[in-house]
Amino acid sequence: MSVTAINERFIHELQEKVDIEEVISSHVNLKRRGKTLTGLCPFHNEKTPSFTVYPDTRSFYCFGCGAGGDVITFIRRIENLDYVEAVKSVAQMAGMPMPEDGYDDTLSKKRMRILAANREAARFFNACLTDPKNREAYDYFIKRGLSPNTITKFGLGYAPDDWRQLINYMKSKGYSEQELVFADLAIRSEKNGKTNYYDKYRNRVIFPIIDLRGNVVAFGGRVLDDSKPKYINTGDTLVYKKGSGVFALNFAKNANDNKLILVEGYMDVIALHQAGFGNAVAGLGTAFTPEQANLLSRYAEEVIICYDNDGAGREATKKALNVLGRTGLKLRVVTMSGGKDADEIIRTHGKERFAALLNESANKTEYRILQEREKYNLLTDDGKLKFLLAATQILAECGEIECDIYATRLSNELGVNTESIKAQIKSARSKLRRSDDERRRREQETMLSKSFEDKNNPERQANLRAARAEETLISSLMRNPDFYNKIKDDLSPGDFVTAFNKRVYECLADKLESGLDPELSLFAKDFSPEEMDSVTRMFHISKNLNNTVKECEDCIAVLKEKNAPVVSDVASVSDEEFLELFKKKQNRM
Numbered sequence: 001m002s003v004t005a006i007n008e009r010f011i012h013e014l015q016e017k018v019d020i021e022e023v024i025s026s027h028v029n030l031k032r033r034g035k036t037l038t039g040l041c042p043f044h045n046e047k048t049p050s051f052t053v054y055p056d057t058r059s060f061y062c063f064g065c066g067a068g069g070d071v072i073t074f075i076r077r078i079e080n081l082d083y084v085e086a087v088k089s090v091a092q093m094a095g096m097p098m099p100e101d102g103y104d105d106t107l108s109k110k111r112m113r114i115l116a117a118n119r120e121a122a123r124f125f126n127a128c129l130t131d132p133k134n135r136e137a138y139d140y141f142i143k144r145g146l147s148p149n150t151i152t153k154f155g156l157g158y159a160p161d162d163w164r165q166l167i168n169y170m171k172s173k174g175y176s177e178q179e180l181v182f183a184d185l186a187i188r189s190e191k192n193g194k195t196n197y198y199d200k201y202r203n204r205v206i207f208p209i210i211d212l213r214g215n216v217v218a219f220g221g222r223v224l225d226d227s228k229p230k231y232i233n234t235g236d237t238l239v240y241k242k243g244s245g246v247f248a249l250n251f252a253k254n255a256n257d258n259k260l261i262l263v264e265g266y267m268d269v270i271a272l273h274q275a276g277f278g279n280a281v282a283g284l285g286t287a288f289t290p291e292q293a294n295l296l297s298r299y300a301e302e303v304i305i306c307y308d309n310d311g312a313g314r315e316a317t318k319k320a321l322n323v324l325g326r327t328g329l330k331l332r333v334v335t336m337s338g339g340k341d342a343d344e345i346i347r348t349h350g351k352e353r354f355a356a357l358l359n360e361s362a363n364k365t366e367y368r369i370l371q372e373r374e375k376y377n378l379l380t381d382d383g384k385l386k387f388l389l390a391a392t393q394i395l396a397e398c399g400e401i402e403c404d405i406y407a408t409r410l411s412n413e414l415g416v417n418t419e420s421i422k423a424q425i426k427s428a429r430s431k432l433r434r435s436d437d438e439r440r441r442r443e444q445e446t447m448l449s450k451s452f453e454d455k456n457n458p459e460r461q462a463n464l465r466a467a468r469a470e471e472t473l474i475s476s477l478m479r480n481p482d483f484y485n486k487i488k489d490d491l492s493p494g495d496f497v498t499a500f501n502k503r504v505y506e507c508l509a510d511k512l513e514s515g516l517d518p519e520l521s522l523f524a525k526d527f528s529p530e531e532m533d534s535v536t537r538m539f540h541i542s543k544n545l546n547n548t549v550k551e552c553e554d555c556i557a558v559l560k561e562k563n564a565p566v567v568s569d570v571a572s573v574s575d576e577e578f579l580e581l582f583k584k585k586q587n588r589m
Contacts, residue, residue: 006087007099008514008522011072014087015521018094020058020071027078027294029328040326042078042294043067047326048436054540059520061536068536069529070520077529078291080241082107086524111238114183117175118208118216118239121185124169125157125206125219134158137205140224144267145347150274154248155208159201159221166199184218184234201232207266209234209284210250217245220266220284233284243289246296247282248273255279258301261358262288262320263342264308271343275351280342288320293327302330304361309336314371321364333367334358365402368394384414392421396428456534457500466497469558474504475538476545476552477518484512487552495559503527504535 021037024030030037030053041051041062050064061068067077076086085108091098129138129151137158141151159166167177167186177197180186189196204221211217218234234240248269252260255278263269263282272280279300283292296303305320307313317333324331334357339345345354362370372390377383391410395403403425411418460467473491477484488509496502507526511518523535545551 006084006525008511008516010096010099011087011521011525012516012519014091014094014096015058015070015519017096018071018090020060020074021053021055023071023090023093024053024060024074026298027074029326040290041065041067042290045290045323047322057520057539059536059539061540066533066537067529068540069532070524072521072524073529073532076524078294080239080244082111082238083525084108085111107238110182113179114237114239115215115217117170117179117183117185118218120170120173120175121166121183121219122155122157122206122208122216124166125159125201125208126155127157128160129156129158129205134160137224140205144271144343145274146270147274150270153273154270155210155216156270157206157208159199159204159206161203163198163202166201167197182237183239184237204232207247209240209245209247211245212250212253214250215239218284222266241291242284243287244291244295245284246292247284249281249295249299252279252281253299259304260296260300260302261304261306261342262296263306264313264316265341265343268306268342271346272354275346275354277351277354287316288323290323290326293323293329296324297327297329300329302332304332304334304358306334306336306342306357308341310340313341317367318371321368325364331364332361333364334361335367335370365394365398365406369406378414384416388414388416388421388424392424392428395425396432456531457498459498459500463497466559467501469555470496470498470501470505471538472545473552473555473559474501474508476547476555477508477512478539479545480547481512481518483549483552484509486549487556490553491556491559495556497559500531500534504538 021030024039025037028039028042028051030039031049035054035056037053037055038049039051039053040046040049041064043051043062044065044067046064051060051062051067053060059068059070060074069077072083072086072090075081075089076083079086079089081089088098128134129141138151141156146156167180170180170185171177177186177188181188181197185200186197187200189198201219201221204223207220207222208216209218209220217240218237220231220233222231223229233242236242247266249260251273257279259279261272261277261280263272263280265282269280269282272278281296283289303324305317305324307317307320313336321331321333336342336345336357338349338353339347342354345357369391372387372394375390376387378387388410391406395406398406403422407418407421407425410416410421457467493502493506493509496505503526504523507523508518511522516522520532520536520539524532527535
């Protein structure tokens with residue numbers, strides 16, 4: 001059976017039973033605005049809310065990045081699951097057992113196979129590390145101050161300096177070379193018409209990455225010297241998505257006292273755990289992401305950032321503060337002194353010194369103001385003025401009480417009247433709000449009205465008139481399913497010009513022929529989370545339409561090149577103007 005064998009009635013009942021607001025609010029801080037809810041998008045960085053939840057249609061859409069879909073799509077995206085696994089997860093939330101009439105779990109089986117391969121590879125790497133002939137690799141960890149117990153706890157390993165040793169071992173365990181490529185444990189190479197496979201990790205110490213369920217989902221490998229690249233990491237696979245996981249959260253979530261320490265690297269985390277700081281975690285080889293921030297917010301109320309004490313570390317701290325600041329977490333920042341990172345501070349000065357640094361950590365506002373203070377000479381009037389202007393920009397983002405506290409501090413420190421500082425903060429806050437409102441308005445206009453590059457429909461730009469007609473038609477039928485029987489005899493999938501919109505229409509027509517309401521949830525199994533962005537956009541542009549049968553007939557005429565609206569330069573007309581052509585024509589009827 002295909003994935004579509006999951007009973008569509010079951011999907012409909014699941015959507016009825018699960019509360020999309022409740023599900024999404026566990027990942028996003030939502031605020032009600034009339035019939036909708038808004039929050040900061042978990043799928044891209046933003047300072048003001050563009051992410052919107054529509055409880056009446058059980059859907060979500062982000063006017064900033066275009067992410068959209070139903071609750072199943074949201075769980076697929078936020079948890080990096082395939083469709084069947086996402087349905088299972090949502091069904092569990094709703095307390096509904098999965099149907100017994102069968103469904104295709106091929107993808108789930110592939111995921112389980114990769115997880116099993118990763119677990120076996122982790123055993124192999126660990127056995128190689130403890131093999132006496134690889135003493136250099138084992139000594140690397142010992143010289144870094146790790147104990148044998150810590151090495152065992154984190155399942156550390158070593159990839160031998162051999163092109164096929166892991167592959168040969170895994171083949172003896174029943175895994176094919178292609179399966180190892182899917183797991184990103186091996187690399188496939190085509191040369192001189194011949195296919196070769198070789199181990200991805202060679203002559204590197206290995207850090208297994210374990211998810212919250214205890215599965216080995218990926219690996220990080222570090223060279224034993226200072227050669228480049230220092231680290232290589234698992235790429236995106238069916239079980240792992242870069243930028244979505246957090247190293248050691250499987251340990252830290254049970255020992256965090258509602259606090260997590262965020263550091264940069266694997267060794268920092270491991271050194272802190274060994275020293276008794278069991279709530280230390282790290283990102284995984286990329287800039288800190290909204291997905292990681294939302295994951296931390298589920299297991300802590302406060303995050304203490306302890307990034308390296310260098311230019312790159314300070315820049316990374318700034319970016320992490322921006323991302324984490326959108327979660328509602330309490331944030332503090334440690335100014336590293338006595339070492340470049342947590343690992344070095346503990347090895348050089350002991351865990352007591354690091355504990356003292358944690359106690360001296362500054363909150364987000366304090367840290368940002370301290371960073372601005374370092375830029376200016378406060379002994380000069382010009383330096384003092386520039387610092388105050390920068391500080392008031394920071395305080396414009398804070399609440400009234402926090403502003404009062406810091407305005408008083410700045411007044412006492414710099415000898416400037418408190419009321420003058422508060423007035424500047426008020427002015428900066430007004431400008432910030434106007435800027436945010438204007439940005440939000442532009443984003444919504446861009447996403448729902450203007451022409452845009454659709455990554456899911458690359459044919460759109462070359463066929464603007466037809467694509468707009470297709471989207472108008474699909475949107476109208478989604479909102480007015482009773483129109484289908486009135487126009488279906490005049491329209492066939494072959495009339496569609498763009499392949500993606502044709503797929504959407506075929507799926508839509510299939511639902512309508514089956515007597516089903518065209519809910520977004522029924523599209524989720526046939527379209528990837530990224531493709532659902534475009535489907536959801538079409539669903540939500542219906543507010544710009546007349547929603548009449550005549551409008552649908554006009555769209556069909558465009559597709560058939562009969563009685564199409566005459567436009568001198570179709571490619572230059574915006575979507576909004578194109579829709580107006582239909583409205584004007586309706587008014588003349």
